Amino acid sequence: MRKATIPVTNKLGLHARAAAKVVHTANQFDSDIMIGTDDEEVNAKSILGLLTLAATRGTSVTVRTDGDDEDDAMEAIVRLFENRFGEDE
Amino acid sequence: MKRPDPITVRHLLEAPCLGAQRFQVLAGEASLDSQLITNPRIQKPGLALAGYFAYIKPGRVQIVGASEYDYLGTLDRAEMVDRWFHLVDSGIPLVISAKGLVPPAEVLERCDELDVPFVVTQSATSVTISKVSLFLERELAPYLQLHGVLMDVFSLGTLIVGDAGIGKSECALDLVHRGHRLVADDIVVVRHTHGEGLVGTPHPRLENFLELRGVGIIDVRKHFGMTATTPSVRISLMIRLVKLSDETRAMERRWREQLMTNPAPWTSTHDILGMEVPLFTMAVAPGRDVAIMVETAVTKCLLANRGVDDERAFIESVNRRAEGMDSEELSFDDL
Numbered sequence: 010m011r012k013a014t015i016p017v018t019n020k021l022g023l024h025a026r027a028a029a030k031v032v033h034t035a036n037q038f039d040s041d042i043m044i045g046t047d048d049e050e051v052n053a054k055s056i057l058g059l060l061t062l063a064a065t066r067g068t069s070v071t072v073r074t075d076g077d078d079e080d081d082a083m084e085a086i087v088r089l090f091e092n093r094f095g096e097d098e
Numbered sequence: 099m100k101r102p103d104p105i106t107v108r109h110l111l112e113a114p115c116l117g118a119q120r121f122q123v124l125a126g127e128a129s130l131d132s133q134l135i136t137n138p139r140i141q142k143p144g145l146a147l148a149g150y151f152a153y154i155k156p157g158r159v160q161i162v163g164a165s166e167y168d169y170l171g172t173l174d175r176a177e178m179v180d181r182w183f184h185l186v187d188s189g190i191p192l193v194i195s196a197k198g199l200v201p202p203a204e205v206l207e208r209c210d211e212l213d214v215p216f217v218v219t220q221s222a223t224s225v226t227i228s229k230v231s232l233f234l235e236r237e238l239a240p241y242l243q244l245h246g247v248l249m250d251v252f253s254l255g256t257l258i259v260g261d262a263g264i265g266k267s268e269c270a271l272d273l274v275h276r277g278h279r280l281v282a283d284d285i286v287v288v289r290h291t292h293g294e295g296l297v298g299t300p301h302p303r304l305e306n307f308l309e310l311r312g313v314g315i316i317d318v319r320k321h322f323g324m325t326a327t328t329p330s331v332r333i334s335l336m337i338r339l340v341k342l343s344d345e346t347r348a349m350e351r352r353w354r355e356q357l358m359t360n361p362a363p364w365t366s367t368h369d370i371l372g373m374e375v376p377l378f379t380m381a382v383a384p385g386r387d388v389a390i391m392v393e394t395a396v397t398k399c400l401l402a403n404r405g406v407d408d409e410r411a412f413i414e415s416v417n418r419r420a421e422g423m424d425s426e427e428l429s430f431d432d433l
Contacts, residue, residue: 036263049100052245054262057284057309061301 010075011083019093022065027094032056034085040076042086053086099240099371104134104157107192107215113233119219119226121194125206126215133191133215135159138238138291140231142223144169146188147181156189159230163196163223179204186214194230196223228293235291242288242371248281248298248331249273251396255298255331257286257375258392260339265382267308269339271316272389279328280318283308288333290371296333305329335376335399336368337392342383349379361410363402364395 017023023031035042035053042053046068051058053072064070070090074082108130111121123130136157146154147166154160170178182205186193193209195201195218209216219226246259247266251273258266267283274280282300289297300306306319306327319327340346353365364376378395382388398408 041261049243051243051285052262055245055284055309057304057307057315058245058301061285061303 010073011079012071012073013083013087014069014071015087015090016069017064017066017090019096020066020098021096022068023059023062023070025060027096028056028059028062030089030094031059031086034089035082037085038074038076038078038082040074040079040082042075042082043073044086045071045073099242101240102238104136105234105237106131107133107135109237110135110159110192110230110233111215111217116229116233119221119229121217121219124195124200124216124218125209126213128210129213130215133213135191135234135238138231138234140227140234142166142227143185146185149181151184151188154185154188154190157191159192159194159234160185160190161194161196161223161227161230162199163226164199165223167199167201175202178202183208186216187212190214192217194219194226196221196226232291232293235293236289236297239289239291240371243301244286244288244370245284246286247283248286248300248333249392250279250281250328250331251393252278252400253331254335254396254399255281255296255333256392256396257298257333257336257370258339259336260382261341263311264339264341265388266339267310269388269392270308271310272387273392274318274322274326276389276393278393279326279331280306280308281328281331288370290373294332296370296373296375297330298333299330333370333375335364335378335395336370337395338377338379339382339388340379342381346379346381350381357409358413361407361413363398363407363409 031053032055043050044053044059044062045051046062046064051062053059072083072086111130137155140159140161143154143160143162144166147170170181179202182201186209193216198218198220200218206216246257247270249256249270258269260266270280270283281298283304285301285304287299287301291297306317308316308318310316356365364378366377367374368377376399380388380391
């Protein structure tokens with residue numbers, strides 16, 4: 010199992026379109042991928058749960074990957090957050 | 099497992115499910131939003147009013163009834179008031195007085211000074227205790243968030259779990275089409291209360307919503323009407339959907355053997371917050387209608403709850419017959 014804490018740095022936070030990108034990325038891997046804030050953790054492969062997080066800029070999320078491709082999955086999710094979900098700011 | 103945030107006294111007093119209590123605030127009106135209830139259990143402070151204060155716990159609602167007032171009536175007035183003062187000054191968030199009983203005016207004045215709300219209800223003490231306890235347990239019991247779908251199928255809460263993309267939401271839609279009700283999709287909030295057992299509710303922001311891959315996000319209530327969803331249900335069984343694989347085939351074979359040796363309505367259980375729930379594992383494969391299998395698992399649980407056991411009688415009769423056949427065949431051969 011891999012675990013990492015990633016800051017949300019884009020202006021709009023983990024908004025709906027960003028959440029869709031997370032789901033899309035997560036579904037490319039077989040590992041279980043969970044994303045959480047201080048009080049809740051949701052399955053990253055499913056959009057509704059992610060939408061409830063609504064993490065804002067300046068907060069951090071905790072990512073957990075567990076499975077055969079957990080390293081690749083973690084790298085892909087971290088990269089997505091670092092690239093601000095492909096947004097300019 | 100998480101502990102919910104404390105609730106304010108106002109939240110309790112204005113709860114719709116406690117509307118029939120018609121709480122009337124006699125003192126401490128200014129602190130309804132600042133006094134917090136942290137403990138789901140109420141207290142009857144009889145022993146405290148008799149002078150033993152060790153068990154009065156901060157954060158717990160105190161409910162007083164006729165027995166407390168009767169006892170206090172046997173004391174002289176100064177002492178009675180002193181006992182009241184001691185109670186309301188022990189860090190408690192709220193005093194509820196039942197049966198319309200009211201303490202002396204100086205007690206209410208003291209409550210105002212200490213910012214401790216004091217309310218009265220005309221209801222009987224026992225009714226007040228059970229209603230307030232049930233409400234507090236629902237609001238304050240520790241809870242768990244699970245990934246899955248919760249349906250009300252023939253009144254039994256059916257929790258469907260499995261990997262993302264296995265078809266949980268599709269199965270839920272199928273069940274809604276058959277007249278069953280959706281409680282939660284994706285995130286299921288589960289509480290274990292003493293009064294009701296395991297209770298599942300949706301995430302507050304996801305109520306009535308279902309995500310269907312290939313279609314989109316569906317407001318089930320708008321599509322299928324208000325009877326297609328329900329806000330909470332007691333969880334009675336769990337269905338785990340898995341992909342058909344060599345592993346699941348081996349598992350199915352093991353269960354079949356277990357069933358033939360030790361007939362039972364279900365082959366395994368799953369622990370949720372300390373409660374054992376019957377668990378059915380179903381392999382999803384082309385040609386298998388999952389919804390009808392879920393419905394049948396539920397009726398199996400309903401029958402088991404009523405003492406009807408499908409397989410025990412059947413398997414025992416087969417075994418008896420097999421034994422009889424053996425001896426008959428032997429005697430036939432002997433001829």
